[in-house]
Amino acid sequence: MELSVIGRGIFEEEIVSGSRREERAVKALGDMFKEVADWVKTFDTPVVSWVEEECLIEANERVFKCSILPPGVDFEVEGRLVTNIRQALLVEEPVLLLGVRGWGLILNRVLQRVSDGRLKAVIIYDPLSDSYKREVVSGSSGLSLHTGSPFPIPVVSVRKSDVRDLLQTASGCRIRIYGRARLVRDAIGRTLVAGVNGRGELEVHASAHHDHWFNGVYDDLIGLEALLGLARRLRDAGNTVNVTIISFTAREFGSPILPSWYWSWGSRFFTETLESKGHIDKVVANITIDNLTGSTLRASYHPFLFKCVKEVKGAGVVDEGLRFLPYLDSYSYLHRGVPSVALHNQPEHLMRGHLDHQEGSHFENTVVNLVDVSMRLVSCLSKLEDYDLEPVSNMLTSYAESEARYLAGKIILMLNSVKGFRRRASVLQEFSPTIISYQPKLEINYGLLEDLNTILKAIEAIERNNYGGFLVEDLDDGPLIDVYVDEYTRDTIARVLREVFKHRVRLHLTKSNNIVARILGVEV
DSSP, X not given: OOOSSTTOHHHHSOBOTTSHHHHHHHHHHHHHHHTTSSEEEEEEEEEEEEEEEEEEEEETTEEEEOEEOTTOOSEEEEEEEESSHHHHTTSSSEEEEEEOOSOHHHHHHHHHHHOOXXXXXXXXXXXXXXOOBOOOOBOOSXXXXXXXXXXXXXXXXXXXXXXXXXXXXXXXXXXXXXXXXEEEEEEEEEEEEEEEOOEEEEEEEEEEEOOBSTTOIIIIIHHHHHHHHHHHHHHHHOSSEEEEEEEESOSSSOOXXXXXXXXXXXXXXXXXXXXXXXXXXGEEEEEEEOOOOSSOEEEEEOGGGHHHHHHHGGGTEEEOTTTTGGGSTHHHHHHTTOOEEEEEOHHHHHHHOSBSOOOOSOOHHHHHHHHHHHHHHHHHHHHOSSOOOXXXXXXXXXXXXXXTHHHHHHHHHHHHHOOSHHHHHHXXXXXXXXXXXXXXXXXXXXXXXXXXXXXXXXXXXXHTTOOEEEEEEETTTEEEEEEEEOTTTHHHHHHHHHHHHHHHHHHHHXXXXXXXXXXXXXXX
């Protein structure tokens, strides 16, 4: 298979949302889609762009190249290099050197733990790869779609191969870190939208993104190749639903308010605009292709799409259920009540993060597999007359012996009482919160009654004598669990969480009563 995007210089250079390079890349991508799609246009998105110009570390007359982590801006700091917090307490103006593996949220949690107000800067490196890292760093302790703050001190990365020399050179002397970078306000990011016309009025959206850190092969040039291949297949196939193909801007960075939930701004703005214009009612489902690090292909999906995902599981696709959806552009659709399936290898990406080192060089097989799986999903979605409720019923059976059994039955009754894609999806979305766990493990989960599921898991863990902190919040409603468990408090906290579970059930029941009233046209 001939590749159209991977290997072309304009795409393999770093592309930041709102930059001139993005403008040129989107034009080139648009020209490619004009050959295979029925129509092509761009969608403008307000963004803040970011430009890195230079990053240097000077130590004893030697100079080491570094890479600034966004959204860092111009800085010049001096200090003494240390390798742990204990050393930092013993010197004036410490600069911490830290080996960190993983993506942005992992790095941010580490930075939150080591930042004590005395550090002048942090230098990071990947302990398993001789690469620079590029992650968005935040000074906020929690995740929010609506607020955030840059990290209070400069954070830069160096290659692993430079670490030993840097430590030896900096021994006994001060180092200087110099960086030039800037934020560009009031910039315009460009999302590319192309369409392959089918039958009827309904649409399936298939999406990837073109903005990326470093060369972006895995994140997400492979996705762009797959979208081009899908468009070619659709053009030749016919008799499918209308398919809108989208390459988003601002997947990695770009929200003007710099929120701590820094990813997927481009798709959030796009879906918000669709909803405001009433157009999102036509969207049956979204297929997101992203983060294809490694050779494994995984599918995460909304339960309404289980039937279609089941058809592609034989193609070597790993079934991940609802896991990992909040980390991808698929979540922007879910947040607006549109079921989504994501094709990805997110676990490996979370462990690897964004590195300038490209592992592997043969991507054709991955692209061919993605095109085939995407085409089979589109074909299945084209045959849907309504969403299948059986997977949802199966999920709710786990509450049959709990205080939520009446709620579970009521949700099924409501779903059976409404017809049509949009109405069923909207009902289920009302009971599908996004839950962020900070302790004991950092993870983001989305799904049907996920708040109740999380509380039950916490109770089970406590009853197994898993002691320590449990810090969990609902993205929309705030704190859910904030306790510290030890042998003394174990039984009390377990009982308290059972009451919290009952309280959340009552809140959902109140919500269900309001939904039933709306369905019946009764004023509450």
